[in-house]
Amino acid sequence: MGPKAVRHYAPLIQETVRRSFAVFDAFAESGRSWNAYQYMVKLASETIGKVILGQNFGHLVNADAPFHPIPLSILTMFQLNKRVASRGAWYQNLPFGDPKKLRETHKLCYALIEGIVSDIETSDTAMPKMPMAEAALKASNLVEYLIKGTDEKGETFPRSMIVPNIVMLTSAGFTTTASLLSWLIYSVTEHPGNQERLLQELLNNGVSETTEWSVDLVSKLSFLDKFVKETQRLHNPAFQPARTAKTDVIVPGGYRLKADSVVVCALHSLHTNPNHWHDPSQFDPDRWDTAEVKGRHRGTYLPFATGPRGCIGFNFALLEAKIIFSELMYRYEFIRDGSENVQYDPEFQLVRPLNLYVSVRRRTNLSMK
Numbered sequence: 001m002g003p004k005a006v007r008h009y010a011p012l013i014q015e016t017v018r019r020s021f022a023v024f025d026a027f028a029e030s031g032r033s034w035n036a037y038q039y040m041v042k043l044a045s046e047t048i049g050k051v052i053l054g055q056n057f058g059h060l061v062n063a064d065a066p067f068h069p070i071p072l073s074i075l076t077m078f079q080l081n082k083r084v085a086s087r088g089a090w091y092q093n094l095p096f097g098d099p100k101k102l103r104e105t106h107k108l109c110y111a112l113i114e115g116i117v118s119d120i121e122t123s124d125t126a127m128p129k130m131p132m133a134e135a136a137l138k139a140s141n142l143v144e145y146l147i148k149g150t151d152e153k154g155e156t157f158p159r160s161m162i163v164p165n166i167v168m169l170t171s172a173g174f175t176t177t178a179s180l181l182s183w184l185i186y187s188v189t190e191h192p193g194n195q196e197r198l199l200q201e202l203l204n205n206g207v208s209e210t211t212e213w214s215v216d217l218v219s220k221l222s223f224l225d226k227f228v229k230e231t232q233r234l235h236n237p238a239f240q241p242a243r244t245a246k247t248d249v250i251v252p253g254g255y256r257l258k259a260d261s262v263v264v265c266a267l268h269s270l271h272t273n274p275n276h277w278h279d280p281s282q283f284d285p286d287r288w289d290t291a292e293v294k295g296r297h298r299g300t301y302l303p304f305a306t307g308p309r310g311c312i313g314f315n316f317a318l319l320e321a322k323i324i325f326s327e328l329m330y331r332y333e334f335i336r337d338g339s340e341n342v343q344y345d346p347e348f349q350l351v352r353p354l355n356l357y358v359s360v361r362r363r364t365n366l367s368m369k
C-alpha cells in the first residue's frame, strides 16, 4: 500500500475513531480505568474489518461490547502459536491441550473468513468483474477487490489463495497497530509534557472537533512524527523478523552463512545500540532533529523490517495510528493507573503491554491553550 493508495482511507479512520468516543466518553464520565491494549484492539480491528472485510465488528457500541469472533480467534492464535511453536515439533501434534485448541481456533477463523468471502462472491449487490485498476477504485473492501478485479488475461486472483491471504492481512493489520497505539498511550503517560506538546501542535495546525483528516494534514504534524518514531524505536510491536538464506552467502562484516541458515534480527537491540544511538534508553522525541540521528546508518532503525518481505502495510499503519492518536489526544487527557512496571507479554507474537491500565479525562477550554 503506497502513500497515494492510503490517502483514500483517512475518512474511514476518522469516522471509526469518532465512533469510539461513545466508549471513551463513558470511561471519562465514570472514571473507570481500562486496559489499553484491549481497547486499542477493538478500535484498530474495527478499521481493518471495514477496509479488508467490509465488516463492522460492533466493538464501539459501548464500553462492554464483546469481541467479534474474527479478531478474537486471531488474538487467540497469536497467543497459542508462540506457546505451541516454542515447545518443539512433537508437541504441536498432541491431540489435547493448547495444540488442539490452536488447530480448532485456526479452523474457526478460516471458516468465518470463508463465510464472508462466499457472501461477497454470491451477493447480488456486489460489483461485476472489472480490470484491477478500476476495481481498486470501485471495490468497497479488499475481499471484493480480489474477487472482482481481473488482470490483463481477464483472470481474477486464485480463489484458493484468497482466504489465507485475507487471514494474514487481517491479522497483521490490527494486532500491530493496536500495539503501537497502546505504546503511544504508554509514552504520553510515562513522559510528562508530551501530551501538552502534541495537543499544542494540533491546535497550531487548526485541528478541531470537526477537522477533516487528510494525509496532507498528518504530514504537517512534525512533533507527532518524532513522537511516533521514538515510541517505535523503544517499543516496536514487531521484534524479531527472521530471514532464511537461500544460498551460501557472506554478509557484510564477513560472516559466512550456509544455505537454509535462519537469521533473526533483534529489532530492539538495533534500536538501542549505543554505537548508533546516544543515551539509547532515554525517551527523547527531539533526538530525531539531531544531525546524529538524521545521518544515521539506514539499518539502525527498522520498525517495519526492510527489503522485499518488509511490511506492506506501513503507510496505512502510520496514517491510522497518527489520526487515531491525534483525535484521542485532542479530546482526552490520559492518566496512567498504577505505577508497576509494564509487562511485555512473553507468550504473544508481538510486543504488547499486558498490564497497561489508563483512565481518561475529557479536555475542556481548549481555546485557552
Ligand code: HEM
Binding pocket: 168, 169, 172, 173, 174, 176, 177, 180, 236, 237, 238, 240, 241, 242, 303, 304, 305, 308, 309, 310, 311, 312, 313, 314, 316, 317
Ligand atoms: C505499527 C504497525 C506495524 C508494524 C510495526 C509492522 C511490522 C512488520 C514487520 C517487522 C514485518 C516483517 C515481518 C517478518 O518478516 O517476520 C511486517 C510484515 C507484514 N506486514 Fe506489517 N506492521 C505493521 C502494520 C501492518 C498493517 C496495518 C498491515 C496491513 C494492513 C501489515 C501487513 C503486513 C504484511 C502482509 C506483512 C508480510 C509481508 C511479506 O511477508 O511479504 N502490517 N510488518
